[in-house]
Amino acid sequence: MKIVVLVKQVPDTWGERRLDPFTGRVDRESVDRVIDEISERALEVALSLKDKNKGTEVVVMSMGPSSATDGLRKGLSMGANEAVHVLDDALVGADAGWTSAVLAAALKQTGFDLVLAGNESTDGRGGVIPAMVAQRLGLPCLGSLNIVEIEQNSVRGERGTENGTARVHASLPAVVSVTERTPEARFPNFKGIMTAKRKSLTVLSLAELGMEPTTVGGRSVVLSTVERPARTAGKKIVDEGNAGLELAEFLAARHLI
Amino acid sequence: MSKVLVLIEVSPAGEIRSTAAALLGAASKLGEPVAVVAVAPGSGASLVEQLGSLGAAEVFVGESDLVGKILGAAEVQAVTAAVAATQPIAVLVSNSVEGREVAGRIAVCTGAGLIMDAVDVREDAGRIVGTHSVFGGGFSTESTIDGGLAVVTVRQGAIEERAAAAQPVVTSVPLTVDISSAGVIDSVEDVVVSSGRPDLRGAATVVSGGRGLGSKENFVIVEQLADALGAAVGASRAAVDAGYVSQMYQVGQTGTTVAPQLYVALGISGAIQHLAGMQTAKTIVAINKDEDAPIFDIADFGIVGDVFKIVPQLVDALNASK
Numbered sequence: 001m002k003i004v005v006l007v008k009q010v011p012d013t014w015g016e017r018r019l020d021p022f023t024g025r026v027d028r029e030s031v032d033r034v035i036d037e038i039s040e041r042a043l044e045v046a047l048s049l050k051d052k053n054k055g056t057e058v059v060v061m062s063m064g065p066s067s068a069t070d071g072l073r074k075g076l077s078m079g080a081n082e083a084v085h086v087l088d089d090a091l092v093g094a095d096a097g098w099t100s101a102v103l104a105a106a107l108k109q110t111g112f113d114l115v116l117a118g119n120e121s122t123d124g125r126g127g128v129i130p131a132m133v134a135q136r137l138g139l140p141c142l143g144s145l146n147i148v149e150i151e152q153n154s155v156r157g158e159r160g161t162e163n164g165t166a167r168v169h170a171s172l173p174a175v176v177s178v179t180e181r182t183p184e185a186r187f188p189n190f191k192g193i194m195t196a197k198r199k200s201l202t203v204l205s206l207a208e209l210g211m212e213p214t215t216v217g218g219r220s221v222v223l224s225t226v227e228r229p230a231r232t233a234g235k236k237i238v239d240e241g242n243a244g245l246e247l248a249e250f251l252a253a254r255h256l257i
Numbered sequence: 258m259s260k261v262l263v264l265i266e267v268s269p270a271g272e273i274r275s276t277a278a279a280l281l282g283a284a285s286k287l288g289e290p291v292a293v294v295a296v297a298p299g300s301g302a303s304l305v306e307q308l309g310s311l312g313a314a315e316v317f318v319g320e321s322d323l324v325g326k327i328l329g330a331a332e333v334q335a336v337t338a339a340v341a342a343t344q345p346i347a348v349l350v351s352n353s354v355e356g357r358e359v360a361g362r363i364a365v366c367t368g369a370g371l372i373m374d375a376v377d378v379r380e381d382a383g384r385i386v387g388t389h390s391v392f393g394g395g396f397s398t399e400s401t402i403d404g405g406l407a408v409v410t411v412r413q414g415a416i417e418e419r420a421a422a423a424q425p426v427v428t429s430v431p432l433t434v435d436i437s438s439a440g441v442i443d444s445v446e447d448v449v450v451s452s453g454r455p456d457l458r459g460a461a462t463v464v465s466g467g468r469g470l471g472s473k474e475n476f477v478i479v480e481q482l483a484d485a486l487g488a489a490v491g492a493s494r495a496a497v498d499a500g501y502v503s504q505m506y507q508v509g510q511t512g513t514t515v516a517p518q519l520y521v522a523l524g525i526s527g528a529i530q531h532l533a534g535m536q537t538a539k540t541i542v543a544i545n546k547d548e549d550a551p552i553f554d555i556a557d558f559g560i561v562g563d564v565f566k567i568v569p570q571l572v573d574a575l576n577a578s579k
Contacts, residue, residue, distance in 0.1 A: 013510070013529055019396045096371050097364060119354075122510060123392075126373040127354070128361030128410075131329070135365040140440040142328065144354045156443075159328075160504060161354040162413075162458075162513070163268065164448035168328060170440040180511050181504070218370025218405020223386065225398045231536055231555040238548070239562025244570025247542065248578070250558050254540055256462070256519045257486065257575060 001150070001172075002057045003046040004110055005080070006103065006117040006129070007039035009064050009071040013122050024222030025093055026123050028065065035071040038118025040078075040185035042178050045148050046116055047079045047186065057081050059110060063091060063102055069201065077188035077196035084110055088206045090213030095220035100132035105209040107137065112173060114155060119144045119177040130177040140170035146181035259288035259346040262317070262339050264332060264359065265308065266351055269325055269445045271300055273307055275456060276351040276413055281312040283411050284349050285420035287380045291315040291343055292425070295324050295335040295432065305427055312420020317342070321432040328440035329355065333362045334432045340367050340406065342428070347385045349378075352410035360410045370402035376415040376516075385409065393510070393533030412514065414459030448505060457506065460489035462519045463535070465508055468495035469524025469545060470564065476501040479523055482568050485575040491515065491535075493525045509534035523564045527552025544568070 011017040011031040018027040043060060050056040060075035062068045063086040072083035086106050094102065107115060120127035134141035145157040146165070156169035160179055188196070206213055235250075237243060251257045261284040266274035277292070284290035292313035294301055301318035308316050319335025336348060336359070350360040352374045364371050375387035385407035389398045401407070457463065464486060466479035476496070483490045491508040492501065508515055510530040520538035525531060527543070527550055535541070536555055543556035544564050553559040560567055
């Protein structure tokens with residue numbers, strides 16, 4: 001079975017994340033860039049199948065600037081067989097429609113039985129890409145799975161929503177997105193890091209995908225970007241026996257009770 | 258007036274989800290609200306009156322036996338058919354797990370552009386403009402769509418406008434749903450919240466508990482304060498992972514994003530992922546025994562101390578003042 005895992009490089013959530021005030025895009029220069037944790041969890045689902053079933057082939061795929069190579073290398077050192085990097089200057093600032101079209105084209109070219117992705121990135125948080133890629137490929141999408149069970153010709157699992165859970169399944173090929181309820185990803189070990197250097201990392205341009213840098217339908221445009229003033233600490237007290245009463249007074253003064 | 262489609266979320270039991278009122282309210286700011294529902298044949302009629310009371314000027318009913326049995330495909334079909342029939346200027350969908358998947362697929366099917374996770378919408382010279390709160394409220398941006406229909410996912414609980422009640426015109430069409438490319442639903446566990454407390458999304462006051470409470474039994478103190486304040490109950494991911502409460506209560510980067518008038522954090526250290534889900538609250542109160550907890554950096558009123566001593570005293574004071 002061939003599994004392609006879509007991975008996204010994002011600003012590390014432990015640092016300060018910023019938007020470029022002129023373009024409204026994520027400032028990817030001033031921050032530590034890491035593979036999104038949810039992408040790593042999707043990769044873990046694929047790798048744990050590979051642990052059990054040696055015939056499993058795992059490909060990590062990323063669309064992003066040249067720095068995305070670091071994330072793909074990490075994916076290889078965790079245990080993926082090969083990596084595909086969709087890299088083209090015309091993709092800077094790509095919206096969800098354009099991103100999903102390019103990923104769908106790259107997936108078609110790479111070939112797969114199953115596509116795995118995170119349910120939403122920690123930066124954009126749109127949560128639409130897996131479903132859009134599936135729609136473009138004419139495939140079923142099982143989104144936001146807490147539990148993923150991959151079988152020979154199908155995939156099933158538990159889907160988590162705001163309103164509860166559902167048991168769902170689809171025949172392969174299919175697109176699946178996972179939630180942070182799936183197991184935490186493994187760390188690359190020394191052997192993995194050494195062998196990763198010999199693994200194949202293919203770079204694909206739009207031309208190599210047979211795509212023109214044009215829009216696919218309506219295009220999202222950022223009109224303005226404003227930074228909110230940082231929230232500051234207010235009053236802080238140490239309880240000396242009457243903090244509950246002081247808090248009640250504070251709430252009353254602000255008309256919150 | 259230009260028409261604005263609203264995809265109404267319907268529960269497995271056939272009831273309109275609570276997100277409908279805000280979506281129709283948002284639509285009324287842009288044009289004439291047209292509610293779109295995908296339902297089993299014959300079960301749309303019972304929803305019309307309620308949708309009218311929430312402000313739908315028209316109700317577009319897509320009927321299919323497959324509704325509730327497959328993931329999203331019937332809803333995508335219903336909206337796509339309604340787009341062709343009504344030529345709207347925008348389609349509004351809830352920014353829920355189900356809604357945004359459907360929104361993305363509608364955008365692909367209709368060649369529309371996406372305005373994602375909007376906390377407000379407005380019309381500006383014929384264009385739809387969405388406002389976004391990015392990185393947990395650290396930035397505010399506005400976006401629009403060039404050259405196409407706008408499909409907008411609207412953040413739950415963000416829109417306060419409500420549309421005036423209307424007598425809706427009803428259109429029913431049978432849907433032809435392609436099941437070859439659909440995910441299949443085997444069973445559904447719809448969690449019915451019967452606590453009588455307000456819904457976490459959109460609540461004016463939220464009381465959340467964290468790992469610092471120590472146990473599932475101790476979490477009851479969150480509920481006690483919530484009831485004294487008339488608040489919704491929330492939790493940090495650590496509390497959810499520790500099994501104190503179900504995932505539905507999770508506030509944070511994953512989980513629900515809230516922006517209440519008052520947010521009370523009990524035993525929550527304030528991991529950045531949690532702050533991203535609540536730091537646009539108007540007033541933040543934190544109680545934690547660790548004086549270095551990051552939650553104090555953003556709290557308007559912070560108390561270093563024992564939740565189990567302070568909260569009962571507060572609850573008594575609140576009850577005494579009633």
